[in-house]
Amino acid sequence: MxxxxxxxxxxxxxxxxxxxxxxxxxxxxxxxxxxxxxxxxxxxxxxxxxxxxxxxxxDALGTNLLTVSPGNTMMGKQATLPLTAERMVSRIGPVESVSAIGEVADANVYRNDRIPKAETNGISVFAAREDLRTAVGAGLRSGSWLNGATGRYPAVVLGSDAADRLGIGKVDPDTRVLIGKRWFTVVGVLEESPLAPELDVAALVGWKGATSYLGFDGHATTIYTRSKESAVPQVQSVLGATANPEQPDEVNVSRPSDALxxxxxxxxxxxxxxxxxxxxxxxxxxxxxxxxxxxxxxxxxxxxxxxxxxxxxxxxxxxxxxxxxxxxxxxxxxxxxxxxxxxxxxxxxxxxxxxxxxxxxxxxxxxxxxxxxxxxxxxxxxxxxxxxxxxxxxxx
Incomplete structure (x- = not known):
């Protein structure tokens, strides 16, 4: 069976x-x-x-952002970009927009005048062009960005981390910080900037305001360029020589999206x-x-x-x-x-x-x-x- x-x-x-x-x-x-x-x-x-x-x-920020910054000289010292660097870069055919920041030497940021001088919170001070935020794709968390009026007066926009370190959340007309020996009114706070992380820990002052109140020398320390997507490699290959024709080896060119x-x-x-x-x-x-x-x-x-x-x-x-x-x-x-x-x-x-x-x-x-x-x-x-x-x- x-x-x-x-x-x-x-x-x-x-x-x-x-x-x-x-x-x-x-x-x-x-x-x-x-x-x-x-x-x-x-x-x-x-x-x-x-x-x-x-x-x-x-996709939102784009991969066509290129940055130009000074490298080192043959003697190992920090190089300097020429004052004409931005204007020269803007003449490259496929380049659609150019903006820049310039580091202000010997300027620290404090929440008030009672903070010890050594407690700088690692915040850098930069002079910024008015079209910087559009160039790097940074959003605003609070307040407003620098414009033709505020950019020539003691007004500052803080990066996201810089605002957190200073204990500043929402911006109001009475919010001030001490930069160097001068009080600056905080007019805005940026959101995190993935393609320009250096701005997250920065205090950004208008180009003319930084020259008038902080002794800024006018030299850009980072130039941001937006180019046509199809021409990014070609633009990247000529940026160094264009920004500093006399010393192209003293220029660093990078593509922030590559880091991501x-x-x-x-x-x-x-x-x-x-x-x-x-x-x-x-x-x-x-x-x-x-x-x-x-x-x-x-x-x-x-x-x-x-x-x-x-x-x-x-x-x-x-x-x-x-x-x-x-x-x-x-x-x-x-x-x-x-x-x-x-x-x-x-x-x-x-x-x-x-x-x-x-x-x-x-x-x-x-x-x-x-x-x-x-x-x-x-x-x-x-x-x-x-x-x-x-x-x-x-x-x-």
């Missing part, structure tokens, strides 16, 4: 017996799998969300390391499933013997325990995928990034759990199927 075949529903029912009768053990075993999958999905999701946020930032891209590449390398750690956690979870299944076979020898004596074949016993291992792993994998997706969503919302959870990461994680569950349950399933009915019943 041929033994009765188990339907898919019957396989699921007998496979779930061990999970229903020992829920705490099943939960703890599935938890090990879930932690590994959650770690992998979370790492991939957060990394993908970070990249999406960076791409959105670059480098951060992205570094983040991807770090993601690979975290994925490896997630894989180790998943492997440990698989060992936990194997341990659970071995113990389950030892504890349920009476059940195995009874089923064998009632006509169950070795293949059916093997299928039962293999199905139990797969169900246990699948529960852990699905729980880990949900947990990892939730962590990614929460962190992305907190950082202000788009939420991106790649489908391949979720599907791959669940698939990996099934593979590990199958491998972990194979030996216990084979061992259970090899128990003779009389031996299994005699062990009770």
């Amino acid at each position: 041929k033994p009765a075949r188990l339907s898919a529903g019957d396989v699921l029912k007998v496979g779930a017996v061990g999970l229903r009768t020992r829920p705490l053990r099943a939960f703890l075993s599935a938890l090990g799998i879930a932690i590994g999958i959650a770690a992998m999905v979370g790492v991939v999701g957060i990394s993908s969300s970070s990249r999406a946020g960076l791409d959105r930032t670059l 891209t480098a951060q992205k590449a570094a983040g991807e390398a770090f993601t690979g390391l975290l994925l490896g750690l997630g894989g180790v956690a998943l492997l440990v979870g698989g060992v936990g499933v194997a341990n659970t299944m071995v113990i389950s076979v030892l504890e349920r020898r009476a059940e195995i013997g009874l089923r064998r004596s009632l006509g169950a074949t070795r293949g059916q016993i093997r299928t039962q325990f293999l199905a139990e291992s797969l169900l246990l792993s699948a529960l852990g994998g699905l729980g880990g995928a949900v947990l990892g997706s939730g962590v990614t969503t929460g962190f992305a919302v907190y950082q202000g990034w788009p939420t991106v959870v790649p489908l391949w990461a979720v599907a791959g994680g669940v698939g990996a759990t099934l593979v590990i569950g199958g491998i972990a349950g194979l030996y216990p399933a084979v061992r259970a199927s090899r128990l003779a009915p009389t031996e299994a019943l005699a062990a009770t």
Whole structure:
């Protein structure tokens, strides 16, 4: 006589017996799998969300910003850009706009005149052109930007970090800071500037105001240029010689978006390391499933013997325990995928990034759990199927 075949529903029912009768053990075993999958999905999701946020930032700010700054002379001293550098750069054909800042030497910023001279908070003072904010794509957190009127008087706009260090939040007409020996009215506070981080810790004064009140010498220390996207490499190659024709080797030319891209590449390398750690956690979870299944076979020898004596074949016993291992792993994998997706969503919302959870990461994680569950349950399933009915019943 041929033994009765188990339907898919019957396989699921007998496979779930061990999970229903020992829920705490099943939960703890599935938890090990879930932690590994959650770690992998979370790492991939957060990394993908970070990249999406960076791409959105670059789309908004553009990748056509180039900066020119003085390098070092042959004697190792700080070089100086010519007074005509901005005007010369603006003559390059594909260049669409030019702006600049100039560092004001020996000028520190204090919240009031009672602050010790040594506590400068690391804030730099720059003279700024009126079109600077548009050139670098910096937004305003509060107040207004420098214009033709405020730029010639003792008025200042603070970078985001500089305002935080000085304890200045919302700008009002009575907000003042001491720069050098002169009081300046704070007219605005900038938002964080990803493409010009030097502005985040800066106090920005109008070009004419810095000359009149702070002794600014008029030399630009950073020139910002916007060019046509298609011509950025060509403009980058001639900027140094154009800004300082006599000493082109004393000029540094950079593309700020390249620094953000480098951060992205570094983040991807770090993601690979975290994925490896997630894989180790998943492997440990698989060992936990194997341990659970071995113990389950030892504890349920009476059940195995009874089923064998009632006509169950070795293949059916093997299928039962293999199905139990797969169900246990699948529960852990699905729980880990949900947990990892939730962590990614929460962190992305907190950082202000788009939420991106790649489908391949979720599907791959669940698939990996099934593979590990199958491998972990194979030996216990084979061992259970090899128990003779009389031996299994005699062990009770």
